[in-house]
Amino acid sequence: MVFKYFSILLLVFFTVLVILPVYLMVKVSLSPPEDIMVQRPGFLIRNVTFRHWKDVFKSGRLWQPLKKSIIVATTTALLALLISIPGAYVISHLSRTLRYSMILSLFFTRMFPEVGIALPIAVNFIKWGLFDTNLGLTMAHLIRVLPVTAWILIGTYRTIPSDLEDAAQVDGCGRLGVLKHVVLPLALPGISVALIFSWLMSWDEFTYALYLCLREKTMPLQVYYYISRGDWFLTASYATIITIPVIFVTYILQKYLRSGYLAGAVKG
Amino acid sequence: MKKIFCPLFISLFLIAGYLSAWGAGRDQVITVTTALSEAEWKVMKEDIWPMFQRRYGIKVDAYTVEAADLGKVLKGMVKAGRVEIDVFCQDNMRLAELVDLGVVEDLSRYRGQIPENVLPALVEAGVFSNKLYFMPYRPNVQIVYYNPLKFEKYKLNPPKNWDELLEVAKRFHAQEGMGRILFKASGGAPTTAQLYEWIASAGGDPFSFNDKGCVATFEFLQELWSYCHPDSKKAKWDTTNEFIAKEVAYIGQNWPFGVPIIVKDWNKKWLKTYGGWEGPEKEVHIIGGEVVGIPKGSPNKRLALKYISFLHSKEVQEILMAKLAWPSIRDDASGKVEGWLVPHFESVTEALKHGIFRKNVSYWSEFDGLLNDAFTRIVIKGEKVKPVLDEYSRKMQETIGKYKKD
Amino acid sequence: MSFRKLKKSWLEILLITPLLIYILGFTLAPVIYAVYMSFQDKFTLHFPTLVNYKYIFTHFQFKEAFFNTCFVAGVGITLELTIGLLVALILYRNFKGRGIFRAIMLLPLGVPTVVAATNMRYIFDTSGYLNSFLLKLGVVEHAVDWAGGGIKTLMTIVVADMWKVTPLVMLILLAGLETIPEQLYEAARIDGAGAWKRFKHITLPLLKPAITMALVIRGIDIFRIFDLPLILVGRHTRVLSTYAYFEYYDYANPYTSSAGATILMVMILLTIIAYLKMTGTKEVQY
Numbered sequence: 001m002v003f004k005y006f007s008i009l010l011l012v013f014f015t016v017l018v019i020l021p022v023y024l025m026v027k028v029s030l031s032p033p034e035d036i037m038v039q040r041p042g043f044l045i046r047n048v049t050f051r052h053w054k055d056v057f058k059s060g061r062l063w064q065p066l067k068k069s070i071i072v073a074t075t076t077a078l079l080a081l082l083i084s085i086p087g088a089y090v091i092s093h094l095s096r097t098l099r100y101s102m103i104l105s106l107f108f109t110r111m112f113p114e115v116g117i118a119l120p121i122a123v124n125f126i127k128w129g130l131f132d133t134n135l136g137l138t139m140a141h142l143i144r145v146l147p148v149t150a151w152i153l154i155g156t157y158r159t160i161p162s163d164l165e166d167a168a169q170v171d172g173c174g175r176l177g178v179l180k181h182v183v184l185p186l187a188l189p190g191i192s193v194a195l196i197f198s199w200l201m202s203w204d205e206f207t208y209a210l211y212l213c214l215r216e217k218t219m220p221l222q223v224y225y226y227i228s229r230g231d232w233f234l235t236a237s238y239a240t241i242i243t244i245p246v247i248f249v250t251y252i253l254q255k256y257l258r259s260g261y262l263a264g265a266v267k268g
Numbered sequence: 269m270k271k272i273f274c275p276l277f278i279s280l281f282l283i284a285g286y287l288s289a290w291g292a293g294r295d296q297v298i299t300v301t302t303a304l305s306e307a308e309w310k311v312m313k314e315d316i317w318p319m320f321q322r323r324y325g326i327k328v329d330a331y332t333v334e335a336a337d338l339g340k341v342l343k344g345m346v347k348a349g350r351v352e353i354d355v356f357c358q359d360n361m362r363l364a365e366l367v368d369l370g371v372v373e374d375l376s377r378y379r380g381q382i383p384e385n386v387l388p389a390l391v392e393a394g395v396f397s398n399k400l401y402f403m404p405y406r407p408n409v410q411i412v413y414y415n416p417l418k419f420e421k422y423k424l425n426p427p428k429n430w431d432e433l434l435e436v437a438k439r440f441h442a443q444e445g446m447g448r449i450l451f452k453a454s455g456g457a458p459t460t461a462q463l464y465e466w467i468a469s470a471g472g473d474p475f476s477f478n479d480k481g482c483v484a485t486f487e488f489l490q491e492l493w494s495y496c497h498p499d500s501k502k503a504k505w506d507t508t509n510e511f512i513a514k515e516v517a518y519i520g521q522n523w524p525f526g527v528p529i530i531v532k533d534w535n536k537k538w539l540k541t542y543g544g545w546e547g548p549e550k551e552v553h554i555i556g557g558e559v560v561g562i563p564k565g566s567p568n569k570r571l572a573l574k575y576i577s578f579l580h581s582k583e584v585q586e587i588l589m590a591k592l593a594w595p596s597i598r599d600d601a602s603g604k605v606e607g608w609l610v611p612h613f614e615s616v617t618e619a620l621k622h623g624i625f626r627k628n629v630s631y632w633s634e635f636d637g638l639l640n641d642a643f644t645r646i647v648i649k650g651e652k653v654k655p656v657l658d659e660y661s662r663k664m665q666e667t668i669g670k671y672k673k674d
Numbered sequence: 675m676s677f678r679k680l681k682k683s684w685l686e687i688l689l690i691t692p693l694l695i696y697i698l699g700f701t702l703a704p705v706i707y708a709v710y711m712s713f714q715d716k717f718t719l720h721f722p723t724l725v726n727y728k729y730i731f732t733h734f735q736f737k738e739a740f741f742n743t744c745f746v747a748g749v750g751i752t753l754e755l756t757i758g759l760l761v762a763l764i765l766y767r768n769f770k771g772r773g774i775f776r777a778i779m780l781l782p783l784g785v786p787t788v789v790a791a792t793n794m795r796y797i798f799d800t801s802g803y804l805n806s807f808l809l810k811l812g813v814v815e816h817a818v819d820w821a822g823g824g825i826k827t828l829m830t831i832v833v834a835d836m837w838k839v840t841p842l843v844m845l846i847l848l849a850g851l852e853t854i855p856e857q858l859y860e861a862a863r864i865d866g867a868g869a870w871k872r873f874k875h876i877t878l879p880l881l882k883p884a885i886t887m888a889l890v891i892r893g894i895d896i897f898r899i900f901d902l903p904l905i906l907v908g909r910h911t912r913v914l915s916t917y918a919y920f921e922y923y924d925y926a927n928p929y930t931s932s933a934g935a936t937i938l939m940v941m942i943l944l945t946i947i948a949y950l951k952m953t954g955t956k957e958v959q960y
Contacts, residue, residue: 087693116935230506246784455909
C-alpha cells in the first residue's frame, strides 16, 4: 500500500515536471509584456492577451512553414517506410554476422555529428538543384530517419516466426507473396510505430533544415529565427503553435503502443 | 494502362499551361536577402518594397539570411552555378570573407551611380584592393542603453568615461549585492565588435593583441568583470534588450534596433540612451550596419543595380530615418523622426560623430577566434593579462604570415 | 559471391539496394569526406596533415568541451535510464487513468528540441522561473547564475535533455516490460519471492535487451547533443558538437570543425565497443 501511494505521488511529481515547461511557454505566449519582462516572474497567469498570437498570425511567417513542415514530415515518413520495409526485411534474414555488421553500419552514420554531415550535403544539393526544396530537405531527413525505421522494422520482422514464412512458401507463395501476404500484415503494428517515429523525427529536425533552407523555413527554423532575434513573445506563441499538432500525434502514438508494439524491436 | 494516360496528359497539360501563364503575366522579380528585426522587416515589407514595385514594376522577393550564413550560401550557389540571389545585404564586418570567397561582383564600373550626397567614407568602406565590391546602405553604431530610474535611485550619473563606468559598476554592486552593468561577453561577433571598440578607444591596435592599448583594455575589463551582471556571459545584441527591459541590468551598449522593441513592444517607456563613453585615449565607436552587393553571376544584375539606386535615393533614406531612426548614408536626408524616437536618434547621431571603420582583413575570422579566446581566458577565467596577450599576439602574427604567403 | 548465387538472390538484392544506396551515398560518403577534411591543411589544402588535430588538442575550449561531453553523456544517460525505468515500472501497473498519464508522459517526445530548449531557457534564466521559485522559498539570497559554468551549468543541460528524451527511454523500457510473461511473476510469487527479488531476478535480466536498445539509441544521441546546449548555454559552455559548430560558424574553419566532429565519432565508437565488450555480445539481440 505504501508503495502504491508512493508511486502515485512520484507519478504526479513527474507529470508536473513534464507539463511545467510547456505550461510556462503557453503562459508567456498569453501574457502582456509587463508580466513577463520582470526580474522575478510569477507562475500564475495574471492577465491574458492574445496580442502575440495575433502577431504571429499576421506576421506571414506561419502558414508557409507549417505547410512545409507537414509536407516534409509526411513525405519523409512515407519514403522512409518505402525504403526500409524491403531493406529491413532482407537484413532481418541475413546471417548473424552480416546482420550485425549491417546494423552497426546503419548506426555508424548516426555517430557522426550532423553539423559535420550537413555541410558536404548542402554543397551537393545545391549542385543538383535540391537546395531549398522540399524534396532536398526530405532526402536529408531520410539520412536521420532511415537507420531508426530500419532498426525498428528489423526488430519487428525478427519477431515473426520463420515457420509461418516457410509454410507460406511451401503453399506456393512466391518470395514477394510471402512478404506481401504474411510478413507485412503481421508487421503492421511495428510499421505504424516506425511511421509515427519518423514523422516526429522529421518534424523536430533542425540542423539539416538550417543548412538546406533559404526562402522557405520549417517550423523549428522559424522558432530559432525568433529566438535569435530575442523576441520572447513571438517565440513562445510560435512554439506553442508548433507543439499543438504534436500533442495529437503523441496521443495517437500512445494508443498504438498500448500492447507494447515496440517490443518487436526489443525482443530477441 | 491506357486509363492512366489520359488523366496524366491532362494534368501535364494543365501544369504546363499554368507555368507559362505564371511566367508571362508577372512583374519582374528580384530576390533580395537581408537580416532584420521584426520591426524593421515590417517597414520594408509595408513601405519600401511596395513603393519600389509601384515605381519600377519590379517585385522584391525578400528573405532572411543571417550575416554569418551568407558566405556559405553564396559560396554554394556560385560553386554550383545557380545564383538565386540578386542583391544581398551584409554586415559590414564580414565583407572580406565574401571578397576572398570570390562570390561578389566587382561594382567599380557602377561607382558613378552612387549619388554625390552619399558620404564618401561610407563608399570607401566597400573598396577592397582598389575594387568597389559593396555599396553603402545603412550605417549603424552602438549606443548606451540605461535605466534612469535606477540611476536616480542611487543618485548616479550615466558614466562619461571608463573611470566613471567602473565607479558606477562598483556602486551598483555595493548597493544591490550583484553586478548591474552589462558587457556583451556571449562570445563571437558581438563580443569582438565591442572589444574592438574598447581597444581602439584605449588607443590600441586590436590586431597587435599586446600593445599598450590592448593591455590597458584587458586589464580594465578584468577589473570591471567582477562588477558586471553574470548574464553578461549571455549578452549579445538580442539578449541585451531583454536584460535591460527586465531590469536585470541597468546599463549596457547595444545597436539601436532594440529601442523600439523595448519601448514599444515591451512597454518600457523609461528607457534612455546616449552616445557612449570615452576610453583612456579618446571616444571611439565602431561603425557597423549593412552594405549591399551583388553576387557573382546574378541573373538580374540590371534590376539589382536599379534596386540599389532606389535604396540610395533621398526619399527612401528619409523613410528609413523617420520610421526606424536609421542614420542616413546621405548628408542631405532629413526625415521626420517620430517624437518618442528623437532622443534616441540623437544618441545615434552623437555616437556616429566618433565613428571609425574596422579594418577589413581577410584573416578576420581567425582574429575573431583569437580575440574571443583571449577574452575568455583573461576576463572570464581571470588569467594573467600580459602572458596570455603575448601568446595570442604570436598566434596572430603566425596566421597573418600564412595569409601573406598565398 | 558466385553468379548463380547472385541470380538466386536477385530479389533480396533488389529489395535492399535503395537502403544501401542511401546509407552509402548520403551518409557514409559525407562522413568520409568530413574525416578527409579533418586531415587537410586550411591554407595549403595539403593532405594528410595533423595540423587540425594539433590545434584542437591544444585549444582550451576543446579540452573543456571534451570533459563536458563526457559528463553530460555519463550523468545524463544514467539519470535517464533510472528515471525512465522508474516511470515505466509505475506505468506498467494497471490503474485507473493510466492512459492519461501515459499520454502526458509522452508529450515531450513530440515537442521539437528547439522549443524544448526555449522552454528550458524560461526556467534556467537568471531571471527565470527556477530562480523566482527559489527566491520565493528563500533558499537562495541572490538569483543563481545557472549559466555560470561548472557542474551546475552542465546539470541544466542534463535536465533539459532528460525532459526531452526520458519519455523515449521509458517507452522502450515499457515495451520491454510488456514482453515479460506474467506467469514468471506468478511463479515467483508462489515461490515466495518478494518484490525486490522479483525485480532483480526476473525483470532486470529479461529487460536487458530493451535496456541495451535504449542505451545504444540514447548513448549515440547524447554524445552528439547539439541544439539544446546551443540555445541554452551558448559559447561559454561547449560540448563537442557545439565546439565543432562554433569552429565552423564563428571562425569559418571547416577543417578544425571536422577534426572535432571526427574525435566525437571516435569517442562514440569506442564507448559502444566498450559497452558491447563489457556486456557480452550474446545478450544483444536485434
